[in-house]
Amino acid sequence: MAEWASEISRRTLIAGAAATIGYAGAADSIPPRRRLLPPDFLWGTAISAYQSEGNNTNSDAWIAENVRPTLFKERSGDACDSYHRYPQDIAIAARLGFNCYRFGIEWARIEPSDGHFSYAELDHYKRMLEACHASGLKPVVTFNHFTTPIWFAARGGFEMSDSPDLFARYCGKLAEQLGGLMHLATTFNEANIQQLIQVMPGMSGAQAAARPMIAAAAKATGSSRFSRLAYADPAIATPLMQAAHRQGYDAIKAARPALSVGLTLTTQDVQPVGPESLADTYRERLYGSWVEVARSHADFIGVQAYTRILVDATGPVGPPPGAELTLSGYEYYPRALANTIRWAHATIAKPIYVTENGIATRDDARRIAFIDEALAGLRECLDEGIPVHSYLYWSLLDNFEWTSGYGVPFGLAAVDRQTFARTLRPSALHLGAIAKANRI
Template sequence: MRLRLSVMVVSVMLAGLVCRAPAAEAAVPSLGPDFQFGVAQAGFQSEGYNRDSNWVRYGDEGKVEQKVGNSVDFYHRYAQDIARAKSLGVGIYRTSVEWSRVQPSPGRYDEAGWTFYDRVVRAIVDAGMRPMITLNHWVHPGWEVDRGGWNRPGMADDMVAFGKRVVDRYQWADPLWITFNEPTEYVRRELMYGATRPQNAMRMVDGIIDSHRRLYRYIHSVQKNAQVSSNIAYFPVPGLGNWLEGLFPERLRGSMDFIGVDNYYSVSATDLSTTNAITGDLWKATQAPESIYYVLRHLAQRYPGTPIRIIEAGMAGSPSGVRPDGYRRGDHLRDTVYWIQRAKQDGINVVSFNYWSITDNYEWGDYRPRFGLYSVDVQHDPTLTRRPTDAVAAYREITRAHGVRAGYRPTRLPVPCSLVSVPDSCTHPAVVR
């Protein structure tokens, strides 16, 4: 394995030496008034006051470092956070409906749980934003765990029944729909925590695909001009990354109205710091914002003619708020949007971008990584005060101008031969214009 990796790295570095950058062209144009900016969050990660679920149990059982507790208390502060999003000038607000909150036991739906989401969806619409609703963001009820979870073929039927209830209740708001958040990562984590048995991994994969397809058809039957998809996590691992990415999208062809993608990290032959993401020290992984350009270009080639929505993108901040490399959230946001504009300039049909996340939240067993436009110190500030980062002002400028200002130049130059897309990034490297 070491020999293969060494050969790969040397090959990539040599390719980087021989590739030539194309001549500079005209300045990057704005994304235009039709491009949609948004913010994103997940119910379990932000709401608090959660009901029994697989992830509540992971905390209680010590399978993750920290319990979720009451997170940033979106449950009581949703109106203020939605107002903050409105003040940014964004048009999309992504969140999820927690299955366990509305169906705390088999066959019983709780009106109080529905009322909470009624208020959230109404507040988003009244603020002039379009909801993007995720039906499953890696969390399912504890009673489903007791039944066997995704080890049991009937799990798909239960998921579809729940999803249909959500769709019936909120189709009036004309939401964008994400059926399953990062389904490959959902499967991986259920395997990692022992919830899905290894011999049943493909049963879970098949169940998710079956659920998605059935929900796709149902949503289109009740909501005119519906937009439905799943979002894939783009892993910057040569070969393996393409396999992980393709596990679901290739089998979902024909049931995706857009390609939804999440992108956070890059890796190159000269910078392997992304390995810090494996240890949990996410803020020590250096950022190469041009990776989003390579991701978009790859997806446009793989799924020609299908619109692309960036469902999640952002940067991990440290617990202290200062990254070791000094990269500021506002600069990273501007740099990322610049590369989205470059992709658009090259004819790639990217139509929206969501920033993860509106506030800091529970990062799946850990409150240390900070991803929020608004910082919240869950561990040390009992008031859970939302404090704006420098990215808040940056995002307002971006939404007003439909992109970064004319003549903007990224604060980080592209790295040679990004392993996000090899050999394409070596033969056709990203170029600042």
């Protein structure tokens, strides 16, 4: 299996390089004066189960994207077919020079009905973890990346008082069965996603806009209280998700005491504009009491930065006139990474892992520039003595970007929607060369 995967990856790398006209040699593209990083620094990519695996028919997101009305521009369908093609994806990551692979495990596959666990699916993810180790990649595993089983959503999701117990039960089972193969684990991806929706310009109406879709999903499942994590009422769901994280953390530690368990947050750079700015108020709204949760129940903090949020005396405002925008609609601002690393260090004071950072663009030269500028900021943070231990780019592949569908390419590799062929972009070789040199 390893020999076959290596050959597939080699052909993919050659094809990607051959398609690049005028691209300088990867090793030669790194300027000579760079900071050498510790040998255990993690380089890699991040990906989620639902966005890449395909045909996750037992997940709440599948219901939401297939009902009408829906906020989803298109259906996920086969996605990248990574459920079957994970050996190829892992081999590509290893051949590029990465030493880490962050991926998610889909709760809906592991626990397809309340209290009933699929050992066949546990075996599937065990093979995936073993494939990482065979390729020299340290697995960083996300236990929940926005999606939940349909049965969990239909009973009220994280708006039900016993939801922390159910999440902790899942975490304990996963850690017991697979935790020994994990390098790092995180409970929730971007645990404060509901708060981001409330403060990010252009997103503040998302929860209201989602109500007809949620009502349609409730009808489709015969439920009167269907609830999706990202669109749940923050006043109800946030304290329950915080309890779920704490209980999940404890359950993982009970099964695997040596496994390092962290919490990832969406850490966009909140900046003041003009006099009497409300930046501090909106920064508090974005993070709130998740800061205290991270301080008490996390071995590390996962920073996931993409842009900045400008706040004046009235609240969040859009990007400045003439600012470059990414295909996600927000400002191109790679320096947000360094600023949010500094915030996390000063506020939470735990080891920091960059678990996501990236850009949606069809101009790969801008992706390379974004990566270089973000890494320049990361180097400054290291020079300041901040304990940063990883850089994981989002993402390896162009995958299903939730309500935006397939129109916002974040990937180091493009994916053909019919053949699933992976074609590496120059940015993949560029970041891989930096990872191999372990210098920034």
